[in-house]
Amino acid sequence: MQSLGLDVLFKGTNFLRLLEGLWVSVRISLISVVISILLGLVAGVLMTSKNIVLKAAFRVYLEIVRIMPQMVLLFIVYFGTTRVFGWNLDAEASAVIVFVFWGVAEMGDLVRGALISIPKIQYESAEALGLTKQQTYLYVILPQTVRRLIPLSINLVTRMIKTTSLVLMIGIVEVLKVGQQIIEANRRTSPNAAFGVFAVVFLLYFLICWPVSRLAGYLEKRWAA
Amino acid sequence: MDFGAIHEYLPLYRDALFLTMRIGWQGILLAFVIGLAATIILHFRIPVLRQLTSFYIELFRNTPLLVQLFFIYFALPKVGLRITPALCGMVGLGLLGGAYMAETFRSGLENVPLIQSESAASLGMSRMQAFRYVVLPQAVSSSIPGLVANVIFLLKETSVFSTVSLMDLMFTAKDLIGMYAKTVECLFLLVVFYLIMLLPVSILGSIVERRMRRAEFGS
Known part of the structure; x- marks a missing residue:
């Protein structure tokens, strides 16, 4: 055990510190996911609109999100805004801004996909029953859309958790950073700590994301009808 | 905006782009190979290897x-396995991508109706022949949109290469910001x-996708 550096993990509060580090990125992703889902629902409805300006704007927005790596967006928000506008955003706030920017596009696109997959007859029947536009959305379309959306949004959660590991690059102390600190602190006594620590981080991410994506897969299959 | 500085940095970024592209595309090629191998193992239900492959896919996804x-x-x-940063980037991207590619191929295979392999069998083809000449071509063509999405995803993921001290675009940017502000x-x-790096792939992707859709309407 000594040679693989697993002993370091059980020294003092090291394991607890790793978990706390993991919680930092999970917390950022949970906050971002909640905001993204709420705003994404609105964005998705707007994306189905026939308005040319609105359509073009969303097209550009989606393309930016599709092409730009999240890391670049993080750099722009964290380093760029300070320089250009003199804002002093803290790292965690910039991370949330970037992941919401990304998440709203993803979620909006999912909502749009779910909305257009709803047969036209549903809208027509609602109209025939004398429902207003708001009523149609609220009582007919949304309930059906939500069912299709839940597995997809759960998937978004795991992708969000995986992507938030990038916040290391803008100086947030998350699980990898804590891992590095532990390795540095124990360089003398256990030079192989890197193996144990990073293997455990690898495993921790898997243990968080795997059950969640299994749940999404299960729901998707169950509600496929 | 200081255009003198931009002009000065241009060659640095160009070199970084070449490096990112080289390792990125090598990684994607590797991902393609791994994904195909994993798909074949899962499709033919090869014992032991199948469980290992499933575990690998879940782990890396x-x-x-x-x-x-x-x-x-x-x-x-x-544990004695020392590799260079470039190889690390390539292998990492290949392993990550392989898991995603396998998933995409699998859904492509599921899209091929069972009657296709049954018809091939009734024509006297062996399982291997049916797979090679009938099922695989159809599966590949129906998974093309997914593959393009994977390629874009993997090219974007190259942005984390800087953490293993590869001088990619992110590394160059961070370095220059640190030095000259x-x-x-x-x-x-x-x-x-x-x-x-990404716009041509994205545009090409939507063209291919549109063609695929037209092909489907034609049949």
Whole structure:
């Protein structure tokens, strides 16, 4: 055990510190996911609109999100805004801004996909029953859309958790950073700590994301009808 | 905006782009090979290998590339497996991508109706022949949109290469910002170079996708 550096993990509060580090990125992703889902629902409805300006704007927005790596967006928000506008955003706030920017596009696109997959007859029947536009959305379309959306949004959660590991690059102390600190602190006594620590981080991410994506897969299959 | 600085940094970014593209495409090629191998193992239900492959796919689909790279680059040398940053980037991207490619191929295979392999069998083809000449071509063509999405995803993921001390675009930008504090110029170039890298793939992707859809309507 000594040679693989697993002993370091059980020294003092090291394991607890790793978990706390993991919680930092999970917390950022949970906050971002909640905001993204709420705003994404609105964005998705707007994306189905026939308005040319609105359509073009969303097209550009989606393309930016599709092409730009999240890391670049993080750099722009964290380093760029300070320089250009003199804002002093803290790292965690910039991370949330970037992941919401990304998440709203993803979620909006999912909502749009779910909305257009709803047969036209549903809208027509609602109209025939004398429902207003708001009523149609609220009582007919949304309930059906939500069912299709839940597995997809759960998937978004795991992708969000995986992507938030990038916040290391803008100086947030998350699980990898804590891992590095532990390795540095124990360089003398256990030079192989890197193996144990990073293997455990690898495993921790898997243990968080795997059950969640299994749940999404299960729901998707169950509600496929 | 200081255009003198931009002009000065241009060659640095160009070199970084070449490096990112080289390792990125090598990784994608590797991902393609791994994905295909994994798909074949799962499709033919080869015992033992099948369980290992499923585990590999789940493991790499549910962890971030950054963590995978840290493990390959910092942890594996401790058990005697030392590799260069470039190889680490390529292998990391290949392993991550392989898992995603396998998933895409699998859904492509599921899209091929069972009657296709049954018809092939009734024509006297062996299982291997049916797979090679009938099922696989159809599966590949129906998974093309997914593959394009994977390629774009993997090219974007190359942005974490800087963490294993590869001099990619992110590394160059961060380095230059740190040295000369010309943040706006550096970030501008960063965006421009990522556009150069990804926009053609994205445009090509939507053209291919549209063609595929037209082919489907035709039949």
